[in-house]
Amino acid sequence: MHLILFFVFAGFCLAGAVNLLLQSHPINSALSLIVVMTSLAVLYLLLGAEFLAIAQIIVYSGAIMVLFTLVVMLLNAGREERTLGSRVARIVGFPAVVAMLAVLATVILRAQGLGVAALNQGITSTQDLSRVLFHELLLPFEVTSVLILIAILGAVALARAEGATPGDIERTAK
Amino acid sequence: MSFHQDVPLAWYLLLSAALFSLGVIGFLIKRNLITVFMSIELMLNGVNLSFVTFAHQWHAVKGQIFVFFVMMVAAAEAAVGLAIIIAVFRTRATLAVDRIDLMKL
Amino acid sequence: MTLLDFFLWSLLKVVVITVVLLMAVAYTVLLERKLVGRIQNRWGPHRVGPFGALQPLVDGAKLFFKEDLFPTAVYRPIYLLAPIISFGCAIVSIAVVPFGEPGIGPKGFDIFEISNINIGLLVILGVTSIGVYGIALAGWSSNNKYSLLGSMRSSAQLISYELALGLSLVGVVLRAGSFNLRLIVEQQAQKGIATWNVFGGFQFVAFFIYITAAFAETNRSPFDLPEAESELTAGYHTEYSSMKFAMFFMAEYANMITVGCVATLLFFGGWTSPFGNLIEPPQNIFVHALVPIFWFVLKVFCFLCLYVWVRGTLPRFRYDQLMNFGWRYLMPIAILNIIGTSLWLAYR
Numbered sequence: 001m002h003l004i005l006f007f008v009f010a011g012f013c014l015a016g017a018v019n020l021l022l023q024s025h026p027i028n029s030a031l032s033l034i035v036v037m038t039s040l041a042v043l044y045l046l047l048g049a050e051f052l053a054i055a056q057i058i059v060y061s062g063a064i065m066v067l068f069t070l071v072v073m074l075l076n077a078g079r080e081e082r083t084l085g086s087r088v089a090r091i092v093g094f095p096a097v098v099a100m101l102a103v104l105a106t107v108i109l110r111a112q113g114l115g116v117a118a119l120n121q122g123i124t125s126t127q128d129l130s131r132v133l134f135h136e137l138l139l140p141f142e143v144t145s146v147l148i149l150i151a152i153l154g155a156v157a158l159a160r161a162e163g164a165t166p167g168d169i170e171r172t173a174k
Numbered sequence: 175m176s177f178h179q180d181v182p183l184a185w186y187l188l189l190s191a192a193l194f195s196l197g198v199i200g201f202l203i204k205r206n207l208i209t210v211f212m213s214i215e216l217m218l219n220g221v222n223l224s225f226v227t228f229a230h231q232w233h234a235v236k237g238q239i240f241v242f243f244v245m246m247v248a249a250a251e252a253a254v255g256l257a258i259i260i261a262v263f264r265t266r267a268t269l270a271v272d273r274i275d276l277m278k279l
Numbered sequence: 280m281t282l283l284d285f286f287l288w289s290l291l292k293v294v295v296i297t298v299v300l301l302m303a304v305a306y307t308v309l310l311e312r313k314l315v316g317r318i319q320n321r322w323g324p325h326r327v328g329p330f331g332a333l334q335p336l337v338d339g340a341k342l343f344f345k346e347d348l349f350p351t352a353v354y355r356p357i358y359l360l361a362p363i364i365s366f367g368c369a370i371v372s373i374a375v376v377p378f379g380e381p382g383i384g385p386k387g388f389d390i391f392e393i394s395n396i397n398i399g400l401l402v403i404l405g406v407t408s409i410g411v412y413g414i415a416l417a418g419w420s421s422n423n424k425y426s427l428l429g430s431m432r433s434s435a436q437l438i439s440y441e442l443a444l445g446l447s448l449v450g451v452v453l454r455a456g457s458f459n460l461r462l463i464v465e466q467q468a469q470k471g472i473a474t475w476n477v478f479g480g481f482q483f484v485a486f487f488i489y490i491t492a493a494f495a496e497t498n499r500s501p502f503d504l505p506e507a508e509s510e511l512t513a514g515y516h517t518e519y520s521s522m523k524f525a526m527f528f529m530a531e532y533a534n535m536i537t538v539g540c541v542a543t544l545l546f547f548g549g550w551t552s553p554f555g556n557l558i559e560p561p562q563n564i565f566v567h568a569l570v571p572i573f574w575f576v577l578k579v580f581c582f583l584c585l586y587v588w589v590r591g592t593l594p595r596f597r598y599d600q601l602m603n604f605g606w607r608y609l610m611p612i613a614i615l616n617i618i619g620t621s622l623w624l625a626y627r
Contacts, residue, residue, distance in 0.1 A: 006185065014193075020213070026212075029204075043226075044226050049226050049238050059245045060215075064252045075259075154254045156257075159256075
């Protein structure tokens, strides 16, 4: 059962990631990325991380990718143009990526003592997760909330039309 | 093949490495600013999968919490990054990374 | 229970629940037309069958046999995908809704819920957040200014109100200490109406925020701006016809039913009776199984009537009023509710 689920959703993941590269329209790429993220959520469930799985869906598929899709729609980004720019990235990059993947794969396959994942085993409950998060890691958690706040302010400042004052925004809203 | 077969964790790690590499390739070959940004998200997701796998291996909750933090940082990054993309599009009217090569217009 | 048994029973359960849900969706449409009719002092549909009872079937047949139009300018793959996402997300969330006593069924197999999972409530929220794509993509791929405006409005509205919706549920989760919907219901079951979250749990503020945000989430009036026909023709589904339109339509009503189910489970004691333990549970196994379902359906029915009542009563919000209300009032009140509930739980 676990094996079947793993193959199905790992297949979805890889297919989505490859499709992201092949599609030339950004909206298709965004949709393939959503497929990747949602299948990853299922893989997290298989690994017993139930809260993370649903956080993955809510945060990644439900919030971050919605932002991406909205920006693609807003800018009405068309198909991407090719044949521009240098080819150095491809010529050096591809062999480098393949070499990196090969090294990673050998290391992983040679590693001793890696366990197996089975259904109904090693499930992390939300209580355990939050106990560690709010007892031992409270300070980092609070710091990230400040980070998010700064990000919101930065996004508003960047995306606001140039020369617009807060009064303008109030007036356009009304 | 029995029905209740387990999956070696190495396969999860391989999948994570493959996703990461595909993200790097996307970063290199895509020519649209938004898609390049999406490739970065794909790389982050690949890394997250290996965090969860190792958390399962060592029965350590902190690995999962690290993924949680990565998600929060990714959310902040997406908000700021997309705002920058909108600002760039407003001044240059293009999303092709090759055309965005000047620090100042 | 063997694996094959498990699969067969699960399949049967899924099929029965889906069919019942789809029938309920069809008859919710009829309920709405009848009730709105009575509110506006007219009869509503009454020609087909007794009291118009066969109207949903006829409507379905009409939509099914309509010509399936493809406007020339649409972006076809996504134009086709959008209603499927909308409808799929709308009916999937029923899978985690428990609607009867646990433990009744062959060999301990739970027949009154498709799956009992620890994070049931979060699954419903997650599926709802995916549902945004249906509307956003529909508007964009239609290549029509009204559709695009409608879907932009709708996406902004859904994202804004999702926050208030999620925050309003935190109080309930704090009280129950779990995301499991069964545990949340059992936690408020002892004394019936006195221990329901909305009264005994002092979550009525949360309930108000939830129901307001949920009306906005389902695009129902007074928040039906995405399809405001006086401004936007029909909003995001302007270019849709036949079964593709029917999918959006059914998604809206299925979402209404889900919202009713969640409100019942979280605030009104789910399938438990309002009298709590005052009445001895009946001995007969069938009565014991059916009475909880009766209570559950009754409560959800009341919510559907509330939907229609509000639609028949309130005028539509203006767009800036909608955004102001969501961000400046609902969100802060929801956060205050969380702080209040946690303080109360800590110093009780």
